[in-house]
Each structure stands twice: as structure tokens, then as C-alpha cells.
Amino acid sequence: DQQVKQNSPSLSVQEGRISILNCDYTNSMFDYFLWYKKYPAEGPTFLISISSIKDKNEDGRFTVFLNKSAKHLSLHIVPSQPGDSAVYFCAASGDNNDMRFGAGTRLTVKP
């Protein structure tokens, strides 16, 4: 039962342009959403989060947008840098449910 879905397994972007990573969820009880970044052979690191009372949260080059009616969130990275190349996981939790992760999207930023 995939409650959190990242339908794009990979994304390639030119350095300096915008990267947009998408995530969809099915459980309407989720009220806290996160993005993690993962390099090969390392643990994921927390990047940015958003609660369901907001529709946007910004932290430097990273912005997360939440569309509750569509059960969709996205992560925008602008401008993209080669060091942003990694796998990005979307995660969601709420209503005493343990956190659920998407399958990840591999971002490649080309110099």
C-alpha cells in the first residue's frame, strides 16, 4: 500500500535552472510532510518540512509547496547546483501514523 508516491524515478536539470520534484499522497490524515536528501552509501538527511496548515515553506534555495486538495507536494530547488545531485525522498506522517516514505527521485544536476 503505497501511501506516498514519487512517480518520477529520475530527473536531470542543467546547473542554474530550477529543479522540481513531485510527490503525491493518498492518506488524507497526513498533516506533516518532509523532504530528505540522500547521497550514495549515506543515511538520508532532513532537508525541509511543511505542516498542513501552510501551503509553502522556504529555506534558502529550497521551497516546498503543499496542495492539500490535490494531495500533492513539490520541492523546488533554485538555482540548482551540481552538489544537489542526490536521491530525494518525500515523507509524510500524521494522526499517530508512522512516517511513510516515497520511493525517491534521483536528481542529476549537470554542470
Place this chain on the structure above:
Amino acid sequence: DGGITQSPKYLFRKEGQNVTLSCEQNLNHDAMYWYRQDPGQGLRLIYYSQIVNDFQKGDIAEGYSVSREKKESFPLTVTSAQKNPTAFYLCASSTKITDTQYFGPGTRLTVL
């Protein structure tokens, strides 16, 4: 210097042997988790624990066992019953199960 540690980074075992992976945190988190990541795949939850002396099965608990005797520690045993044990294992912790999880560096287990 708070954090979550896993040891060792790389582990090799012969088929049929049980092996225990270590996970320790000094973040004073109540909840701890074990995930498995296979090449090209996402994170799959093996077991989690919300509090000391309590734990629940995740999505792929078969062939694994855990204990939570101390708040700081959540070791994972990969038993000989696990059919495909070779994988990258990640431990995480959080203040409670709905909160942000913080991950350890991972242990790559290879069963020969």
C-alpha cells in the same frame, strides 16, 4: 555532540549466520526505526519502536528481530531466515513517530 550512530559501516557474513547491527542515539528520542534500502529502491520499514521495551513490525519484518532494552539503543538482528539479507540498512530516530526522523550513516551488509 548529539547524533545517531551505526556500526560497522560494512559487514560481511556467511550465509546461514545471524548478524546483529548496532544503532545508538544520544538525542533522547523515544522512537527508533530500522529501514532497508535495496539498489534503486526506496526505504522499506523493518521494525520500529515508540518507547523502551516496546516495538512493532514494519512492512518487511520477516527474518528480522529487534530489542529495545534501553532508550539509546535499538539493535537489529538479521536472522538466517531472511531470504535476501544483502542490503543497505538504515537506522533512524525521532521524538515521536510522527516527527522528523534523523538517520544514521547506514550499514552495508553483504552475505556471502
